[in-house]
Amino acid sequence: MLAAFEQRSEMKIDRVETFVLKVPLGAERFYSSQAEFPERNSLLVRLTTTDGVVGWGEGGQYGPAEPVQAAVDAVLGPRLLELDTTDPGVVWEHLYASTRDYGQKGTYIEAISAIDIALWDLTGKYLGVSVSTLLGGRFRERVRAYGTGGYYRHTGLDPARDLPALQDEVSRYAESGFSMLKMKVGLLPVREDALRVAAVREALGDDFSLLADANHAYTSSAAIAMGRVLEEARFEFFEEPVPPEDRAGYARVRAAIDVPVAGGEAEYTRYGFRDFITGGCVDIVQPDICVAGGISEVQRIATLASTYNLRTVPHVWGSGVALSAGLHVCATLPLTPYGYSAVPLQNEPVIEFDRTPNPLRDDLLVNPAILEDGHVAVPSGPGLGIEVNMEVVERYRTA
Template identity: 75%
Template sequence: METFVLKAPLGDARFYSSQAAFPERNSLLVRLTSSDGLVGWGEGGQYGPPEPVKAAVDDVLAPILCSLPDASPAVAWDTAYGRTRDFGQKGTFVEAISALDIALWDLWGKALGAPVSTLLGGRFRERVKAYGTGGYYSHTDFDAARDLPALAEAAAGYAGDGFGILKMKVGLLPVHEDARRVRTVRETLGNDFALLADANHAYNAGAALAMGRVLEEAGFLMFEEPVPPEDRAGYARLRSRLDVPIAGGEAEFTRYGFRDLFEAGCVDIAQPDVCVCGGLSELQRIAALASAHDVRVVPHVWGSGIALSAALHACSTLPLTPYALRPVPLQNEPVIEFDRTPNPLRDDLLTEPLTLRDGYVDVPAGPGLGVEVDLDVVERYRIA
């Protein structure tokens, strides 16, 4: 069991969300090598600093898992969580378990000669409709003459790349200034283009309600993380008062966290991140809970090519929610997040990058995750 802390500086391409500047892309990769030479890859630690996740794997979880007589994903997951739940129910340790779980599924698929999606129960689709995440901030202030034309140009570029769905960022600026950005994107792309917004939990419920009204007027189809993840009452208030579907969950962990989110009536769309919520094993359980509450699942993706490939396999196994004769992306069929900010860890890490084709991304077909890692790229960005 090996861990790799990767950091790719972005230089002048840094960008901002409502919460932080992004001067680099980082992640924590795990490589498992079996006694017969097979290799499985997993990922975690791409939200905050990856070093704590590395320590959790190296110092706590590796000795536990390497001593198991059966390291299949289900056995490994429950053992790892059971032995760390007293101090690790959320955050670093669950991210570490996520990375190991993904790597175990990859390894298991290679051992059996089958894709992870087959082992998870089978695919409903061979490709997944993608939405582009863009419309970030290039500055922390607002200058209409500078920012609105650049935003319009970027939005038109995403449409030109083949996207039919775009998610833009809100929340860094006062509501009335972000409202101008929202209207600029709508006017640029037209009324038939599907638009989503992500506040990265920047608002209290009152401000989120004001922004939600703006998004409703502009015909947006999703309002992601409008309030802090701890504010369950705020989520429920917004969901009861807005017509735009409310999404959240990228900062939630395990079936237990999502159980509470669903029972409180917080979201129309759940967004577990496979590299954060507990891995592929736990995402299956979260999806089952979501189905029981008639909540759509649209996995969040933020990481390297390993994260994207794992999310593609997960998306391929999700049924329509609710079932209908015709699949409609986002309305009842899952879609995949395809971030448009610079990300060498996604675009360069795999020997065959995962790319957009006619607005979709193909689910890898090979054994395990179906992707191969370029070790030269790993070493290029490795710092620990």
């Protein structure tokens, strides 16, 4: 390994390539409280060293991927080629400092995230070890997964008409092996979404773990009303109850309800999470590795969260690359707080395993993640432990 380390210390990035991927969903489109999803999209970054080693990263899943691609192609990629190091933490600081004046949140941080993930993949491949080993080692070889589903299938819903279809959907998740599910709320009035919540609880029974995600649909008063509904239905967290800018609203909701409040998928870097955490906003911190700053920065965010005895449950919304990065990070998170027994979500991290239609998640990798006994295994090969299927990349590539 020493020889590999010495060789890696001299390696340079020779090519920075980006791939915008889009998959139209057609009749399978769905809705959250904020948006219609007519397609699944993402940006992949491929870094190739002078001796041909390849690392993959991902960003650009939240909105249009093209701005993130432009940030990589026109700004960050050329700077990466100028650096004499490929050490992820060092590169992160260089790239962030060079764009700080105009890129503290949003597009540039997503672009840095994609590059950072690819650099961790490269480093692991050079040293012949997994990313989770590089991060300090694994506490677990597999991670309990919660399914994300229960979206709205169209607007103008008649809850009474659509409840049977919702119950059929969530029952299929349970039959496939999930014991934990996150559903959507926030598109409808609270009283109508309450019917959906009750229907899901009825379909899955009292022992099934349920979570809710409003995608910041509410004022604090409406979120508290929805929180009361979730309390009665024994939900285990309430994600993004209010807009991310409304720190006081988050704190008000958290103080008023007994359901743990989660959030952070729309926050960026340790600096944003510092204010989010010290503002008393959440019980569960949810940085997205492809958005918040990559693996390097999510390590720092998780450490910061642990000093406040808060749980970290990374948000995952992307391709198989994003899911693999999330699994490696989850593998390295200790129990928070420590206990003699690991209890999923209570003190042990879980992984989001989105169940909406997405060939980029299911087909992009040669060996995609699968659910077994309610868990997903952490990839074991060097780096991220994945192999990207270039035929699938070219099939869905638009730029």
